[in-house]
Amino acid sequence: MQPRNQNTPKEQETVTLSLISTGLADERDLSLRALEEAKQCDVLYAELYTMKLATTLAALNELTEKSVTLLHRGDLEERSNNLIEEAKTKIVGVLVGGDCLSATTHISLILEAKAAGVKTRIVHGSSIFSAIAETGLSIYKFGKTVTMPFPEKGPVDTVSRGIDENLVAGLHTLVLLDLDNEKGAYMSVTQAIKRLTEAGINPDTLMLGVARLGHADSLIKAGKMLDVAQVDFGEAPHCLVVPGPLHFLEEDALKTIAHCPPEALKGRQLKSELDRLIEKYIAGCHRVREKMVTTPPTSPLTEAQIHELLDHVDHYLADAEYYKSDNKPTALTSVAYSEGILDALKLLGIADFEW
């Protein structure tokens, strides 16, 4: 009779990698399910670099009754394979701030584990992505979320474009602010607004500064951008919200919850790039139509004049091609302008073609 071999197939069976959310603020935001899961892990890690939590390794150790090992960025990125290998023989838990799958790096870890045949478990937790409803803005009406990078890490235009695109779509924007936990650097509301000002955002824009949501001393303050920048929001983490069009209940909430001065809600300019172009061009055309003087020519148009005009068309068509993926309003303007010139030639009997 063969001895029972504990190495096969039992040990070749995959064990588990468990991502355990710690929630919004500190270790008391772990759910009962999360704590139970953490306690039954063979080894427990904590990834505390993607957000600022008001907790410590000591607090996590005490709560989970484990010796929690801190992970660094590389442990989850280049060296993620070590975690996966360990999860082939042990139940490996990773504590992650907020709700654990908000960052791409954690989704990648799950995919890597599954590819290696390692079972995965996910325990969800509270997150800024839903807690932001505490501002009184409807969670249903948030559009894409953007992250404002530190000046040395990236340009601000992705942020301003994201805000603009959400406004076009009638949606609110949550702007997360960059941090470098290892250096203890956290972008503040004031710094973020400074970057938006430099990017040319209208200083009257309604914004909310939000600090420490989910903590006992959270602070939410709405107003015109430059007024919000004057507020001392205190300790990190901070974030910003740029509201889209508001329902009256949302306006009430901003006044009551976020102490928004009523004048900041009045006469808001919620125009998109498209709106701005349309209005500008319509006004320009009207002005021209009112003032223009036409002089019927005394001699026939020359071939040179016509070719000059066609070169002009080709130049705008090339612009349309150039802008069509990155700046669609400009691309559409350029091509429609080209059409107008071509049609003018047709209607004057100079060019013959069918669309």
Add this chain to the structure above:
Amino acid sequence: MQPRNQNTPKEQETVTLSLISTGLADERDLSLRALEEAKQCDVLYAELYTMKLATTLAALNELTEKSVTLLHRGDLEERSNNLIEEAKTKIVGVLVGGDCLSATTHISLILEAKAAGVKTRIVHGSSIFSAIAETGLSIYKFGKTVTMPFPEKGPVDTVSRGIDENLVAGLHTLVLLDLDNEKGAYMSVTQAIKRLTEAGINPDTLMLGVARLGHADSLIKAGKMLDVAQVDFGEAPHCLVVPGPLHFLEEDALKTIAHCPPEALKGRQLKSELDRLIEKYIAGCHRVREKMVTTPPTSPLTEAQIHELLDHVDHYLADAEYYKSDNKPTALTSVAYSEGILDALKLLGIADFEW
């Protein structure tokens, strides 16, 4: 010496209304903070009608060591004043499924309490709004959220329009499904897709059916809409996700996590109205430029020809005004086309003006 009067001012000071999130699935999704808060309330209610939780009043009683009273819709709406009055003398806690401020009715309760001078506290919890990242789709790229109503409760066009607007903006859509907890009626993925089919959504549309997210037996399945409708997702709650453009990591995740057949990811049509117009007009202009024949006129242009062209401009300008609020791409096209004609007249020396 006056006796210490416990009724004034102490009792006139406001006490607290606390909204306590129970999280995504069952009572074990309460955070440690939420449980602590529930235990220190003088009276504890539970609102279990806005979502389906896998918990019972008995489980909540046992966990919180309180006798929890179930609230009905009217208790939070017409009769919300009773809760506020009670919170003037006692710490009143209300347990709410998911993250507690996702529904408008709970924001209203907070505003009402603040207006009555009652202090409020919020304890956040896990929520479908961030847990949906478990699908592998980036939580940063979700647009507005829509709710699919039961056929007897509302039309489907708000839902299909919401999906389309998010697609135009390059965003994913979370579609929550209607429920009537008191009747035990929960819309299924299959029923929701049937409604979308009736609304004329392309049957090849990529969708994800999601059931019981955060429960041990959750199920996520992606594919073409009609194939997803064939899946038996089991018990409620269900929801749907309609993905926008996908990053390759999101595609990988859909294959691995949501068992998406690769063919469902191919040949997706995700063009916005702007993209479609730009492409169509560029192709048209190129075609015309290649084939057009110009004939320099033998006689000077007449005043009648010029006025005909200006009438044409005025017609398109009126179109731009007409479409500027509802169909912006068409408005921009019309006005830019008008500019082209005006500039043609200028460049030909027929009209004199400055922009």
